[in-house]
Amino acid sequence: MNTILKQAGLHDIYAKIEAGERISAEDAERLYASPFLPLIGWLAGQVRERINGKKTWYIYNQHINYSNVCTNLCKFCAFGKEKGAPLSYEMSIEEIVSRIRERKDEPITEVHIVGGLHPDLPYDYYLEMLRAIKRERPEIHIQAFTCVEIAHIAKIGGKSIEDTLKDLVEAGLGSIPGGGAEVFSPRIRERLCPNKLPGKDWIEVAKTAHKMGIHTNATMLYGHIETIQERIEHLMALRDAQDETKGFLCFIPLAFHSKNTQLEGISQTDGVDDLKTIAISRLVLDNFPHIKAYWVMLGQKVAQIALSFGADDLDGTILEEKITHMAGAETAQAMSRAEIERLIRNAGFEPVERDTLYRPV
Numbered sequence: 001m002n003t004i005l006k007q008a009g010l011h012d013i014y015a016k017i018e019a020g021e022r023i024s025a026e027d028a029e030r031l032y033a034s035p036f037l038p039l040i041g042w043l044a045g046q047v048r049e050r051i052n053g054k055k056t057w058y059i060y061n062q063h064i065n066y067s068n069v070c071t072n073l074c075k076f077c078a079f080g081k082e083k084g085a086p087l088s089y090e091m092s093i094e095e096i097v098s099r100i101r102e103r104k105d106e107p108i109t110e111v112h113i114v115g116g117l118h119p120d121l122p123y124d125y126y127l128e129m130l131r132a133i134k135r136e137r138p139e140i141h142i143q144a145f146t147c148v149e150i151a152h153i154a155k156i157g158g159k160s161i162e163d164t165l166k167d168l169v170e171a172g173l174g175s176i177p178g179g180g181a182e183v184f185s186p187r188i189r190e191r192l193c194p195n196k197l198p199g200k201d202w203i204e205v206a207k208t209a210h211k212m213g214i215h216t217n218a219t220m221l222y223g224h225i226e227t228i229q230e231r232i233e234h235l236m237a238l239r240d241a242q243d244e245t246k247g248f249l250c251f252i253p254l255a256f257h258s259k260n261t262q263l264e265g266i267s268q269t270d271g272v273d274d275l276k277t278i279a280i281s282r283l284v285l286d287n288f289p290h291i292k293a294y295w296v297m298l299g300q301k302v303a304q305i306a307l308s309f310g311a312d313d314l315d316g317t318i319l320e321e322k323i324t325h326m327a328g329a330e331t332a333q334a335m336s337r338a339e340i341e342r343l344i345r346n347a348g349f350e351p352v353e354r355d356t357l358y359r360p361v
């Protein structure tokens, strides 16, 4: 292996990985520029095996997108709609509860809830949503509201981030999903989502949550107008934040889908970029316990191969995903437990059903 790594010019990076040392931004840039995809996957596989062995985690979960009304209207998003626009919707608390009730006989352990930044749903709507779900299904873990939504809810309520998080946790919030991070670069935010919470504030909300004992995830939306350097800066900012708080559970690279967005026509990410991004995320984010191959965006086949490129989590059963499907994803809206387990086993890994906090179920 050493000879091959030498021929590929990657032996010094391997030496660092073998010694448990960090790779630098320059190393990450070299990996992105390297044509030796299987070697990059092999390197990431070393870190994956060190942290997670052969385990590949998945969760029996349900997604609910309570409203697509959004004041941000980011250029990359096909989901968000202006209030009153055709196809805009908002769910009442009763509707949300009925979605939970409909699936009460299924062994769902997590409900994943995100929505747009609604201009006038009151502060209490968010608290009541959590309380009502807990009344209907007390044992379920609620992973809800991205850091961007948390900042919005705090603003609606005229409260600090910390007080808002206290109220949400008291009402039933268990953890925070990783959305809204996009790419932290001010250049990208200025061009694609000028109204969105700035990257440094997204990190602050996450760190505030971590300091209160609330776990969060982190994402990166890639494959639009960002440069490789901007991707790497994003990863480095997450690595630094995680060094401080250790509160991130999982990193999820999100492959951009352009259909029905203001960026329609930008070509889809390809398999090489998807796999390199998974692998380089695994290598840079050495302090993140988990890297997720989100099958909804990658497609089931690439997600399965990603398990050999550093990913150790396939997300879950999902059902009714809207954000990617409105942007043209052709993947299914749900996968059964048996299908997920088959994908994992055929890739040579061991499926482990988990709860939100990565405890085996």
Ligand code: V47
Binding pocket: 076, 077, 078, 079, 114, 146, 176, 177, 178, 179, 180, 181, 182, 217, 218, 219, 220, 221, 250, 252, 254, 255, 256, 257, 258, 261, 294, 297, 315, 323, 324, 327
């Ligand atoms: O924040 C929006 C992204 C995110 C598009 O935490 C798009 O485990 C691709 O964050 N093409 C929401 N992506 C989804 C999300 C998520 C999903 C699964 C698991 C977890 C987790 C988090 O989707 C948004 C945005 O970054 N997004 N539009 C699009 N056209």
